[in-house]
Amino acid sequence: MKQKILYFVFILSIIISSSSCSTYKNVPYFQDLDHSKITENQVENYSPLIIKPADILGINVNSRNPESSAVFNYNLNRVNGGSMDSSPENPITGYMVDDKGDIHLPLIGNLKVAGLTTSQLSVKLDQMLLTYYKDPVVNIRLINFKVSVFGDVLRPNVYTLQSERTTITEALTLAGDLNITAKRTNIILIREQDGKRMFIPIDLTSKTIFDSPYYYLRNNDEIYVQADRVKYSQVDSRFQVASLIVAALSVLAIVFTAVHNHN
Numbered sequence: 524m525k526q527k528i529l530y531f532v533f534i535l536s537i538i539i540s541s542s543s544c545s546t547y548k549n550v551p552y553f554q555d556l557d558h559s560k561i562t563e564n565q566v567e568n569y570s571p572l573i574i575k576p577a578d579i580l581g582i583n584v585n586s587r588n589p590e591s592s593a594v595f596n597y598n599l600n601r602v603n604g605g606s607m608d609s610s611p612e613n614p615i616t617g618y619m620v621d622d623k624g625d626i627h628l629p630l631i632g633n634l635k636v637a638g639l640t641t642s643q644l645s646v647k648l649d650q651m652l653l654t655y656y657k658d659p660v661v662n663i664r665l666i667n668f669k670v671s672v673f674g675d676v677l678r679p680n681v682y683t684l685q686s687e688r689t690t691i692t693e694a695l696t697l698a699g700d701l702n703i704t705a706k707r708t709n710i711i712l713i714r715e716q717d718g719k720r721m722f723i724p725i726d727l728t729s730k731t732i733f734d735s736p737y738y739y740l741r742n743n744d745e746i747y748v749q750a751d752r753v754k755y756s757q758v759d760s761r762f763q764v765a766s767l768i769v770a771a772l773s774v775l776a777i778v779f780t781a782v783h784n785h786n
Contacts, residue, residue: 549707549728556730568736571640572665572687576624578742579617580636581666582648586656594629617666630655641665641687670740672698674748675705689740691725691732695748701727706749712737713745 548554556562574580584595618626624637631651636644641663652659665687673679677699684694691712695701710725714737723737732738 550703552707552727553730553732554728562730564733568734569688569739571642572668572741574620574624574636574639574641574644574665575742576620576622576637578620578665579667580620580626580641580644581617581664582628583662584648584652584656584659585662586652586659588656665742668742670694670743671745672748673745675702675750676700676748677702684740690738691740691746692727694740694744694746698746701748702750704750706751709749711747711749713747714741715743716741 582595618628620626620636624635625633626636627633631648639647645661645663648661648663649659652661668684668687668689669681670684670689671681672694676695679698682694682697691710701707707727710727712721712723712725714721714723725732725735725737
């Protein structure tokens with residue numbers, strides 16, 4: 524009888540260990556990447572951000588007459604900890620793209636900007652300002668470029684991005700990375716595009732994420748990280764108690780079966 528009980532305990536231990544190993548297999552990123560050699564991929568899925576209505580453009584013009592060209596320039600508020608510090612006392616200033624896709628500039632007036640990249644608009648303004656300034660240099664940045672990261676991450680927040688070429692993995696890094704209890708295979712990217720809201724599944728356990736057309740983020744993207752059942756069990760004491768009861772009943776059933784068979 525003693526040998527049977529030890530046998531059942533051994534089998535139960537193997538089941539628990541296998542469950543733990545199975546859980547760990549879902550933790551590492553890019554599992555199908557060959558870590559034994561250098562792998563190269565051609566970057567073909569990046570496209571520059573396109574200016575859209577409701578974007579806020581920071582425009583800075585430098586010329587040989589800085590006092591006169593300063594009329595275009597903006598005062599961008601400080602960025603603290605990756606989040607934009609916006610308040611009535613410290614507003615975000617820039618050129619808002621209206622519903623028609625236009626901005627209103629000093630000297631130039633209304634200018635159609637929607638559909639252009641910031642680089643294309645810079646070149647366009649360079650040419651237009653030659654009428655007023657000698658050797659103007661125009662720098663343009665999207666100053667309300669932000670993404671939201673929430674769910675099972677270390678620091679959920681709305682993050683203002685300094686670079687137009689920001690990726691999902693960079694945004695998750697800003698948020699302190701996924702918690703160990705997060706589901707790597709079920710990240711949801713929420714994006715509004717062409718009047719539609721899309722819910723896009725992302726799998727971080729595969730290197731195919733790097734080739735995805737959704738790897739590079741767009742303004743106002745949202746990233747949701749789902750927690751697995753382990754997270755729920757950690758925060759719900761009733762679930763923990765129920766799990767302990769089920770485990771205890773399972774052991775008792777095994778012992779009872781062993782004793783009954785022995786008799």
